[in-house]
Amino acid sequence: MPKQTFLNLPEEKRETIINAAVEEFAEYGLENASTNRIVKNSGIAKGSFYQYFEDKQDVFMYLLAVVEQKEIEFFKDKHPPSNNMDTFQYYRWMVKTGMEFGLAHPRMIQAAWRVLLGEGFYYGKNLEGYRQKTTQALKTMIKLAMERGEVDPSVDVELAVMIMETWSNAITTYVLSEGMKQKDVLKWMRARKTQETIDKLLYVMEYGLRKTESEFTASV
Amino acid sequence: MPKQTFLNLPEEKRETIINAAVEEFAEYGLENASTNRIVKNSGIAKGSFYQYFEDKQDVFMYLLAVVEQKEIEFFKDKHPPSNNMDTFQYYRWMVKTGMEFGLAHPRMIQAAWRVLLGEGFYYGKNLEGYRQKTTQALKTMIKLAMERGEVDPSVDVELAVMIMETWSNAITTYVLSEGMKQKDVLKWMRARKTQETIDKLLYVMEYGLRKTESEFTASV
DNA sequence: CTATAATGTGACCAGTCGGTCATATGACTA
DNA sequence: TAGTCATATGACCGACTGGTCACATTATAG
Numbered sequence: 364m365p366k367q368t369f370l371n372l373p374e375e376k377r378e379t380i381i382n383a384a385v386e387e388f389a390e391y392g393l394e395n396a397s398t399n400r401i402v403k404n405s406g407i408a409k410g411s412f413y414q415y416f417e418d419k420q421d422v423f424m425y426l427l428a429v430v431e432q433k434e435i436e437f438f439k440d441k442h443p444p445s446n447n448m449d450t451f452q453y454y455r456w457m458v459k460t461g462m463e464f465g466l467a468h469p470r471m472i473q474a475a476w477r478v479l480l481g482e483g484f485y486y487g488k489n490l491e492g493y494r495q496k497t498t499q500a501l502k503t504m505i506k507l508a509m510e511r512g513e514v515d516p517s518v519d520v521e522l523a524v525m526i527m528e529t530w531s532n533a534i535t536t537y538v539l540s541e542g543m544k545q546k547d548v549l550k551w552m553r554a555r556k557t558q559e560t561i562d563k564l565l566y567v568m569e570y571g572l573r574k575t576e577s578e579f580t581a582s583v
Numbered sequence: 584m585p586k587q588t589f590l591n592l593p594e595e596k597r598e599t600i601i602n603a604a605v606e607e608f609a610e611y612g613l614e615n616a617s618t619n620r621i622v623k624n625s626g627i628a629k630g631s632f633y634q635y636f637e638d639k640q641d642v643f644m645y646l647l648a649v650v651e652q653k654e655i656e657f658f659k660d661k662h663p664p665s666n667n668m669d670t671f672q673y674y675r676w677m678v679k680t681g682m683e684f685g686l687a688h689p690r691m692i693q694a695a696w697r698v699l700l701g702e703g704f705y706y707g708k709n710l711e712g713y714r715q716k717t718t719q720a721l722k723t724m725i726k727l728a729m730e731r732g733e734v735d736p737s738v739d740v741e742l743a744v745m746i747m748e749t750w751s752n753a754i755t756t757y758v759l760s761e762g763m764k765q766k767d768v769l770k771w772m773r774a775r776k777t778q779e780t781i782d783k784l785l786y787v788m789e790y791g792l793r794k795t796e797s798e799f800t801a802s803v
Numbered sequence: 804c805t806a807t808a809a810t811g812t813g814a815c816c817a818g819t820c821g822g823t824c825a826t827a828t829g830a831c832t833a
Numbered sequence: 834t835a836g837t838c839a840t841a842t843g844a845c846c847g848a849c850t851g852g853t854c855a856c857a858t859t860a861t862a863g
Contacts, residue, residue: 409852410853518783519780619820632822633823634841
């Protein structure tokens with residue numbers, strides 16, 4: 364975590380620095396990020412950088428915390444359209460809302476994902492812990508869904524988690540990369556056709572998970 | 584592509600060099616790969632490296648060609664268990680056989696994938712072309728499946744390609760990473776339980792794609 | 804005003820990078 | 834044997850890396 368010196372900084376200066384860091388990580392990942400460039404682009408001295416942070420991984424950890432904070436705030440005043448949705452409806456709402464968050468902070472998300480998905484594997488426990496937060500939440504959700512009889516209870520939970528993670532990643536990547544080609548991203552994302560595409564993708568997953576084990580094994 | 588000088592080399596030396604390159608790319612990706620290390624680990628002089636290749640991207644391109652060649656040879660004497668499989672049975676066979684190939688050349692596959700999936704985005708047309716080979720094959724397969732009535736004809740073909748690619752990647756990654764923890768990988772991979780897991784994963788995908796449009800829209 | 808502590812600074816460090824090039828080696832030809 | 838040509842070599846280059854540190858500047862307190 365950043366040193367006190369950094370936290371004492373006026374907010375404006377802090378923002379300038381983390382903006383430069385976001386750009387750097389989004390563009391080059393963690394390994395290839397250059398502290399020299401970050402320093403140059405944020406207009407601070409090299410020495411200052413090391414008075415604020417341990418090293419570049421430290422900056423990145425802080426960045427993750429910032430993203431998390433922003434995400435919490437973003438979700439706080441977004442309420443699911445209905446109170447009695449089933450698990451899959453809720454999951455769909457989550458994925459879509461998550462995508463809207465992505466549109467609000469595209470570079471930040473790009474930076475975080477690029478590192479977590481691309482290099483996270485090779486960086487020790489610190490980064491791993493971050494991914495497990497989402498994993499754990501999904502696991503709880505799936506177990507609940509099984510109790511409710513919404514998910515085939517014989518489906519392996521770990522497997523289901525992997526499936527849902529894979530899907531939301533694939534879909535978000537697809538939608539964001541398609542969306543970036545459009546003029547008005549937000550408008551495009553909220554358009555009927557796009558929503559239908561997303562729904563279709565999620566249904567492909569949903570119907571697979573809903574299927575009962577008997578039906579699965581019967582078809583082999 | 585490598586220069587003539589490299590192609591003139593005795594096979595043994597060529598192998599030593601590409602083995603070193605495979606290790607390097609598998610461990611560090613393309614961007615972070617170090618020509619110095621490749622040179623040191625293959626026991627050739629720095630200058631020689633640049634008499635064999637243009638640069639490290641050139642080595643990587645050659646490596647892809649080698650993988651492709653090996654894959655063709657591998658598939659050549661593997662025949663589908665039956666001649667009248669439907670598209671999804673054939674796809675399952677392909678994914679599984681592809682995984683066996685992965686077990687035979689794990690580091691090579693790791694090197695290729697790590698770069699193609701992780702960094703391919705940022706490296707121009709050269710690498711893009713390589714991915715499109717698989718994409719194109721899948722597209723043809725899906726269209727055929729639609730004609731046969733095996734895939735919901737209203738499903739967007741591009742989307743279906745993305746789904747199938749995502750899945751085979753996710754599954755292979757999952758199985759390979761799980762398998763590496765075992766003592767006898769090949770035995771584990773061919774075990775009943777593992778095969779069932781793979782089947783289950785593929786069915787999740789299959790049932791989604793088989794569904795007819797009417798069923799999709801009816802459930803919204 | 805002075806003393807003290809906190810913060811800011813950029814020249815500098817050893818190390819690595821991708822890439823070059825003059826020179827050495829060895830094989831083939833006349 | 835002498836001459837030619839492809840190949841092999843590693844010292845060397847400038848650019849960059851992450852990180853340090855002696856010193857300058859500023860804020861705070863007595």
